[in-house]
Amino acid sequence: MSTVRGGVAVTGLGVCSPGGVGVAALWEALATGRAHRPAVTAFATDGATLGAAGRVPGHTGGDGVRRALDLAGTAVREALDGVDDTGRVALVLGTTDPGAVPPRPGHFAGDLAAACAERTGLGGEAVTVANASASGAAAIAVARDLVAAGDAPAAVAGGADAVTDLAFLGLNSLRTLGPEGCRPFSSRRRGIGLSEGAAVLRLEPLDGPGAAAPLAVLAGCGLTNATDHLAAPRAEGIERAVRLALADAGLAPEDVDFVNTHGPGTRRGDTAEIAALRAVFGPRLSSVPVNSVKGVLWHLQGGAGAVEAVTCVLSLVHRAVTPTWGAEPVDPCCDGLDLVLEDRPRPLPDLRTALSVSCGLGGMNTALVFRRA
DSSP, X not given: OOOOTXXXXXXXXXXXXXXXXXXXXXXXXXXXXOOOOOBOOSSOOTTOSOOBOBOOTTOOSOOTHHHHHHHHHHHHHHHTTTOOOOTTOEEEEEOSOTTOSOOOTTOOTTOHHHHXXXXXXXXXXXXXXXXXXXXXXXXXXXXXXXXXXXSOSOEEEEEEEOOOHHHHHHHHHTTOBOTTXXXXXXXXXXXXXXXXXXXXXXXXXXXXXXXXXOSEEEEEEEEEEOOSSTTOOOHHHHHHHHHHHHHHHTOOGGGOOEEEOOOOSOHHHHHHHHHHHHHHHGGGGGGSBEEOSHHHHOBOGXXXXXXXXXXXXXXXXXXXXXOOTTOOSBOGGGTTOBOOOSSSOEEOTTOOEEEEEEEETTTEEEEEEEEEO
């Protein structure tokens, strides 16, 4: 993607996840390791490796494919809190299922962003991105370019997905679901657990007139598509995305204080990602805190990269990083790494720069670099 130096301001956040509705609920869930992951009742899971899924507690609304739109609307409204004029604000949403919104007169099936913009009063561009599990992060990168280039005065960007029978049973047939859900970097990991949710960032120019005080700065983005197998990620592709994001931000690996990984809890995925990070950071990686939130939230599909971007911003705001729950016993591929294995957030008063990595089927990789405002 094009290089646009200087970054954009993150001025708002919105989340609904298995940790609860709202940004505060997300941080509490990540700090305590507690989330809502009940048994699946919307469809039969007989014979499946896993019978539970992450759900947003207390969130009413539709089910199945319509629920993604409900979840997205909830997150967008939180991110827009305090914004009066939304007539030119763009919306970019990622999803693993571009047909998530049933057709309506004058609309096509894949218009999640357009339908959500209509619900929430956003009148700017509406773009739906479908880059597998990297969709939410890729949507943030697209929105960054819109704002930085002056094509939108502000944008809301992220991802949303619901747990559907197609996604759940399809992943089960691929033997991707694990009996314990996500256990990132654990030697006992056996696959993922699926979740629903939505997360978005509000982006504005750093020097824009009337812009809200920034929570953080989105300093750089890198996207790659590199694999020789649909479901087997390549470390080289992940490494290149990270290097592109750092170059876009004008930073070196030595400038990164914290890495939030994709960390799904699959053997191929975890191993490739750690190999990529070792290639970028070299021996210094052992002194950089590295975590994954999927041990708590499980895998939010198209919303995964977005909720992890929100996590990076919150870490910069709180000057702390949350634990990697479920990682012990740690796999040998992570020997010497600091996976933040405490049972509470770790204070990092000098935390200034955070890197978030997202990976999707087909080798779709996205890296985002955030720095403290």
